[in-house]
Amino acid sequence: DTAVSQTPKYLVTQMGNDKSIKCEQNLGHDTMYWYKQDSKKFLKIMFSYNNKELIINETVPNRFSPKSPDKAHLNLHINSLELGDSAVYFCASSQASGRAGQYFGPGTRLTVT
Amino acid sequence: SQQGEEDPQALSIQEGENATMNCSYKTSINNLQWYRQNSGRGLVHLILIRSNEREKHSGRLRVTLDTSKKSSSLLITASRAADTASYFCATDLTGNQFYFGTGTSLTVIP
Numbered sequence: 001d002t003a004v005s006q007t008p009k010y011l012v013t014q015m016g017n018d019k020s021i022k023c024e025q026n027l028g029h030d031t032m033y034w035y036k037q038d039s040k041k042f043l044k045i046m047f048s049y050n051n052k053e054l055i056i057n058e059t060v061p062n063r064f065s066p067k068s069p070d071k072a073h074l075n076l077h078i079n080s081l082e083l084g085d086s087a088v089y090f091c092a093s094s095q096a097s098g099r100a101g102q103y104f105g106p107g108t109r110l111t112v113t
Numbered sequence: 114s115q116q117g118e119e120d121p122q123a124l125s126i127q128e129g130e131n132a133t134m135n136c137s138y139k140t141s142i143n144n145l146q147w148y149r150q151n152s153g154r155g156l157v158h159l160i161l162i163r164s165n166e167r168e169k170h171s172g173r174l175r176v177t178l179d180t181s182k183k184s185s186s187l188l189i190t191a192s193r194a195a196d197t198a199s200y201f202c203a204t205d206l207t208g209n210q211f212y213f214g215t216g217t218s219l220t221v222i223p
Contacts, residue, residue: 004155033211041199043156043213056210090155101146101158102203102211 003027006091006105013081014113020077021108023091031055032074033102034066035090043090049074081112117145117202117214125220132189134217136202137182145178146203147187150216156201159187194223 004025013019025032034046048056052068063079074091088109092102117138126132136145144163148156162169162178162185169176175188189196199216206212 035213041150041216041218043201043216045211045213048210092156099144099161099163101148101161102156103158104148104155106155107153 003103004091004093004105006089006108008108009106010109010111012111012113015081015083017081018077018079019081019110020075021089021091021110022073022075023105024073025091025093025103026072027093027103028071029093029095029103030071031094032068032071033092033094034074034076035092037088037090037107039087047074047076078110081110083112086110086112117204117212119200119202119214119217121217122215123218123220125222126192128192128194128221128223130192132192132196132219132221134187134200134219136185136187136214138185138202138204138212138214139183140204140206142180142204142206144205145176145185146205146211147174147176147185148201148203148213150199150201152198159200189219192219192221194221197221 007022031050037043046060047066049068065077067075088107091105094102117136120135146161147159150156160171173190178185201216202214203211
């Protein structure tokens with residue numbers, strides 16, 4: 001019954017590794033997002049996908065690559081992880097109409113050592 | 114930067130009191146939304162107010178929007194300990210482009 005789910009919940013890895021975070025929503029929403037929340041709780045949008053197409057790509061290093069195999073999934077792959085990538089990553093979804101709020105996943109806490 | 118800024122950064126009140134937090138932003142918006150985040154959890158959508166609306170209510174929540182001043186306020190009446198959380202405003206520029214503020218950390222003391 002979970003609306004927006006993310007896996008894994010925790011991810012601890014070493015610098016230089018490549019990792020992926022998966023996101024799925026069962027709400028039938030058209031748009032999905034990835035956000036990064038730093039240690040000061042600042043939440044920054046990274047990517048936005050509408051019907052599997054990228055519509056927003058904020059200033060994010062090329063090491064971050066989103067993949068949307070279908071409307072219900074938006075995965076985030078990160079290459080060559082750096083210490084500064086340590087944060088909580090949230091997936092969210094919404095209807096594209098802009099008349100409703102977003103539904104957030106529980107977050108993935110990434111720690112790069 | 115399009116991000117909003119909440120004020121105050123932290124607020125501590127007694128249970129039963131009202132809590133008011135403010136949000137200022139910089140650009141024209143489609144709508145503005147408020148979210149709550151409990152510690153270690155994802156954000157939960159509370160209320161959305163469109164750019165042509167001035168006030169909106171939902172239960173104990175009251176949101177105002179002043180587009181001329183590019184500001185919004187969230188009032189929580191008769192606060193409860195369970196209201197303890199961080200509160201964020203998010204500005205929606207185009208219908209699917211959201212920018213969050215820095216958050217207000219609210220503590221309600223039983």
